[in-house]
Amino acid sequence: MTKRWVLKKAADAITVQELADGLNINPVLSTLLVQRGIKSFDEAKYFFRPNALHLHDPFLMQDMEKAIYRIEKAIADNEKILVYGDYDVDGTTAVSIVYSYFKKLHQNIEYYIPDRYKEGYGISTQGIDYAAVNGFGLIIALDCGIKSVDKIAYANTLGVDFIICDHHLPGEELPAAVAVLDPKRADCGYPYKELSGAGIGFKLIQAWAEKHNLPFEDVAEYLDLVAISIACDIVHITGENRVLAHLGLQKINENPCIGVKTLMEVAGRGSTYTISDVVFLLGPRINAAGRIDDAKHAVELLIACHEDAAKEKGDMINIRNTERKGHDLQITEQALSIIDNDKVLIARKSTVVFNEDWHKGVIGIVASRLTEKYYRPTVVLTRSNGHVAGSARSVLGYDLYEALCGCSDLLIQFGGHKYAAGLTMHPENVPAFMQKFEEVVSSTIPDELLIQQVSIDAEIKLTDINSKFFRIMNQFAPFGPENMAPVFLTKNVYVSGNAGLVGSTHLKMFVMQQGSAAFSSIAFNQGELLPQLKPGVPFDICYTIEENVWREQRTIQLNIKAIRI
Structure with missing residues (x-):
């Protein structure tokens, strides 16, 4: 497929050089920082060293005081609380966080995930009726509800209160809930607007902990679930989300909860997860529960306290994911056939x-x-x-x-x-x-x-790439929307040795430039270019730089996004 190559606008040269000198880094790396809005040593330090102290005060969010007060009242009165969330990754992780945290404080609490096929997305009349019939006085709704004006009005007639924790854009009218937590509401002064649904849930339990002088470690226990929600809901990985994703990935790789650990095991990979790994290995399995069966199984896995129970749910979800893949492959082939014919x-x-x-x-x-x-x-x-x-x-x-x-x-x-x-x-x-x-x-x-666009951060020479360059570039992670892995352009490279195919469609080769070392490279789904890649024939490449691990040997590899002969 032909692609458009678009080089980002050059950053201010003086700012780039001053930052490079101050940090003692390659100007290419300081260019990447300036492109991300980082123009000073202090801003760079904040960017490269995210920590829990960078998290915002949760009480800066409009209605947070009201939400905490209503939960305090419910617990004091031994009122039944229902934690309600959507059936996707963001919703199920959000429910798992809030339910698990408050379950330690209040036994009279349950959770509810709407049926994808019978109830559809968001707050349902069926869910409200379930709460009313079963005596729930308070529903904490996560990752949904910001536009459910009619549904909340209906709940109010039944004496069921709502706290809405949503991150979607509100409509012209806010629901008449006890509290509406959403940084995107026009009157909310919260400094960061791009939290995931589970991120809003996390701010709710953070606020509870601060109000009651409880240790942050009790809240940090759920950061692995927050990171999964950020990765899989494709929200911006900037500002507070980047801090949460960084801390959450640390927990995933060092001390995940039982459910996440089980999910990693059934996915066939036990450690050193990146955001991309979360998206492609964990997210589809969590989603498969709701796509093929019932999303409650995903929550049961993520809140599991015992390994045996988690293993049972993890194996079931993995089977559902295999079924999902079968449906996916079959339907994709049928759709391609319809179009191609x-x-x-x-x-x-x-x-x-x-x-x-x-x-x-x-x-x-x-x-x-x-x-x-x-x-x-x-x-x-x-x-x-x-x-x-x-x-x-x-x-x-x-x-x-x-x-x-x-x-x-x-x-x-x-x-x-x-x-x-x-x-x-x-x-x-x-x-x-x-x-x-x-x-x-x-x-x-x-x-x-x-025409598909390849957005290029900077043009470099292969001689720019060394261990220090790669080490500092990796500190730009975790990568995701608005902070994607840098894409570089290098012109006039050559094949070193012979290029070949991996599978039937992927190119595998070594490339070099005059004066440079030869770099191992992979170009997915670009095998049709193999006949043109002959020794001595120059070509340009767009690529990301990554680490390839093979038999415990770590090497720098170029992941080629596009080739221009």
């Missing part, structure tokens, strides 16, 4: 595919895979509860939510954000939606957005 679909600027037998739990994953393959806004549809449900994904720079707004007359409901969304419609509207979505996308998407 239809000249009209191939020529479009959008992709919409429908099969009423596809498993609803994996259509979001399939939409992501189709977007990677064809690189255009994509919607995958299937039958669900008498309607047609869909999952949509977009390409960099294109607002998918706005495109769906242009089709709203054909939809029962839709929601999401710029790059991912969900939708439902009546079955008879599917053909019209396919046509309307293509019309909207075709009229609003610039052609260049249909």
Whole structure:
């Protein structure tokens, strides 16, 4: 696939050099810091040495005092508390954190995860009725609720109070809950706006600990779950999130809770996790519980106190993940076949595919895979509860939510954000939606957005790369949105020796530049370029720098994102 190479705007040369001199680092590294808004020695020290002292005062969050007071009242009155959360990774980790913490203080507490297929996303009428019938006076809602104005009004008529802990953008009206914790609400002065849902839950228990003079170590016990939520919900890894992710990864790698340790074992890897490892090894397994079966199993694993119980849940979740992979692979192959055998679909600027037998739990994953393959806004549809449900994904720079707004007359409901969304419609509207979505996308998407972009941080020479450069660059981690692993451009490199294939599609080779050492390199899914990569033929590469571990030997490896002959 052809890719656009875009080099980031050059940072101010004087600032870059002053920072390089002050830190005694390569100017390329100080350029990366300036690009991230770090322009002084003190800011760099804060960035490179994240610690718990950098966490913000939780009482800076609007309504935190109200939330703590209401929980104090519930505990004092021995009131039943229900901890309610969404069925994805962020929701289940959030529920696990808040339930586990308050369970040590108050036995009259349960948790509730809505059924993906029967209740759908967010706060449900069924969940509220469950609370009312079973005598729960307080619901702590996590990773959902900020737009549930009608649902909270209904709960109020039943005498069920809500504390909402959400991180999504509020609507014009806030729900009439006892407390609404959301840094994105307009009147909230909390300094960091990009916390995950589990991050809001963590701030709630941090506030409780501070109010009651309890040790921070009791709260820090849950940082591994916070890091998992940050990684898998794809929130920014900047500011407070970067501190939480750093501390959480330390706990994952040194002393994870029983549930996380079990999850790591069934994933087949026991230590030295990065954010990327969390996303690809732990996240899918936690999600699989809700996609294929019941997300409560994920919570049961994450709150487990005994290894035997955790092992049983971990094995079950791993089986569900294997089932999920099977559905994913089968549906992806079917979708690819539909598109590749239809000249009209191939020529479009959008992709919409429908099969009423596809498993609803994996259509979001399939939409992501189709977007990677064809690189255009994509919607995958299937039958669900008498309607047609869909999952949509977009390409960099294109607002998918706005495109769906242009089709709203054909939809029962839709929601999401710029790059991912969900939708439902009546079955008879599917053909019209396919046509309307293509019309909207075709009229609003610039052609260049249909070509995948490689964003390049800096151009360097291979001679810049040494052990000190790599060691300092690694301290930019944990990597994620708004703090991605740096991508470098190096021109006029050559194959050293012979290039070859790993599997059927991946390039494996050594590359060098005049005066440099030869660097081991891997280029995933770029095997079609092998015939052109001959000794003596120069080419340019975009790549990240990583560590490859093989038989306990550690070497620097280039992960090549794009090649230009």
